[in-house]
Each structure stands twice: as C-alpha cells, then as structure tokens.
Amino acid sequence: MKKFCVTACLSLFAILAIAQIDAKLKLKLDQQVKELEPKIVEWRRYFHEHPELSNREEKTGERIANQLKALGLDVQYPVAKTGVVAILKGSKPGPVIALRADIDALPVTERNSLPFASKVKVPFNGQETGVMHACGHDAHMAILLATAEILSKNKSELKGTVKFIFQPAEEGAPVSDGVSGG
C-alpha cells in the first residue's frame, strides 16, 4: 500500500520539479495524495481482479477513459485499439510533458487466495489460460490515474500541459489471438 503512495508521490515530484512549486503547495499536494491513497489501492485491486490480455483491454480502456472524462480532461478513446490519451492543460504557460502507463496483463495463472486475485481465464494459443497482472501494470494504471486526479485538482497552479498515455499491448506485438512475452 505504501509503495503506491511512494510511486504516486514520485511522479508528482517529477511534475513539481518542472513546475517549480512553492513549499506551501507541495504540502497541500502531499495531503491530497494521502487522502487519495485508499482510492488508489481500490483502483489497483479492481484492475488486478479484471486483467485483460494485449489488444483485448476493452473494459480496462473504457474504465480509464470514463474516469478521466469525469475529471474534465480532454480524452481520446480508443487509441491504438484500446488505449487512452488524455490531455490536461494547466492554467499557466509551460512545456508539454507525457506520462505513460501500460494497461495489458499476461497469460499467467494466479495462484493465491487474495480476495482480489484474478480468476480470469481466456482462450489463448488454442487453450484456456489464466490471465494476471503479473508485471505491475495494475499499479501503473492506478498511479497514473491518481496523478491525473491530483494534477486536475490543481490545474490553476500547473505550468504547461500534461499528456496522460495509457498504452495497450505493451507486453508484445499485436497478434490476432493474444501475445506472449513480458
């Protein structure tokens, strides 16, 4: 749980370094990240429980797109089949930067009894295969959504534009019935 907050904080710090924010704003942002932490954990567990293979990330992409639209971002969906690109324009002039998360899962069967463990099985290379976020993309998505939410809340302070890219099929080249690799 702490890991997500730390990583979310790290992405924010990257933005903040560019934005050259003052100490008071930094404290406010730290507080907002802390308050958002239970939601970040919930999002990550949702994605973990509902993994989708490369180029099949329909539900994942849709959920991300809806969540970003609700924040008022300029959302393009679908991009490259199931991907999402969202743009947040800050109120102050500055550079354009991109932040990326990958959204696909692997043909791996999860073997544990966590309440949010994946029970998903799909046809893959001619047989039923388990699907799992075994590479951390569930966490990447939750962290980038959190970053989008915090920056949206503070867009009056944001110098420049942030492009959020949720990339499908990171685990392998697009093929018709799934991919291998990692």
Ligand SMILES: [Zn+2]
């Ligand atoms: Zn990966």
